[in-house]
Amino acid sequence: MQTSSTNICERMGCSQELSEFKRGTVIGCHLCNKSIREISLLLNIPQSTVSGIITKWKQLKTTATQPRSECGQCMKSAVHKSRQLPAESIAQDLKNFM
Structure with a gap:
């Protein structure tokens, strides 16, 4: 049985931080010439998130979260x-x- 807070998070889209592994996987897919849409479908994360990870990686050369x-x-x-x-x-x- 799910608690009400879990159900709300699923419905409302509460933000969660992606693991370092998942962010690295996004960059790996990007380097293998996968499109943002393909990466999004493959990893089941929003296209905007994929795009943000790739943009930050291009600017900062890291996938670590920033303060x-x-x-x-x-x-x-x-x-x-x-x-x-x-x-x-x-x-x-x-x-x-x-």
Whole structure:
């Protein structure tokens, strides 16, 4: 029996990080001249994910995950908390935040 959270993740498409092996397999298929669509169907992952892995590999020459910035989420929550304040006040808060 599946838990409700597992069922929601399946329906809503909760993001999961691909293993290093799977990312390496994407690059291996790419080097063997497989198309993004073929790789996507073969490995059962979205075409956008395949494309992103290949793009990052071309730019960084690695398939390792890179650290994520937390700044965007903090600024987003700061704006949502102060919706009733004037725009100037929000702008000043964001300047002080950075």
